[in-house]
Amino acid sequence: MIRHIVLFRARRPDDVEAIRSGLDRLREIPDAAHLEVALNGRQDAWSSEIDVVVYGEFRDAAALEAYKAHPLYHEAIRLVRPLRDLRIAADYQAPTD
Secondary structure, eight states, X not given: OEEEEEEEEESSXXXXXXXXXXXXXXXXXXXXXXXXXXXXXXXXXXXXXXXXXXXXXXSSHHHHHHHHHSHHXXXXXXXXXGGEXXXXXXXXXXXXX
């Protein structure tokens, strides 16, 4: 399983909800085994620069690529890109027990 984590910071505080809402459409893409879009609940000095978190689980690299190729993914990018100041993404293979 591949875990996909993306962190976003809004250009302006007023844009945070629009970013969350735009990214929430990603949950409609069927290729993710699990997908969450949430506001950052941690508000300390080290994490206040992140506003929205996307967390996804994909069965394999092909499922992640299919997710990124989906039209809703491209629509979310089109909506969110002008509102964000920062985007950090990481994908990693989940350990198997």
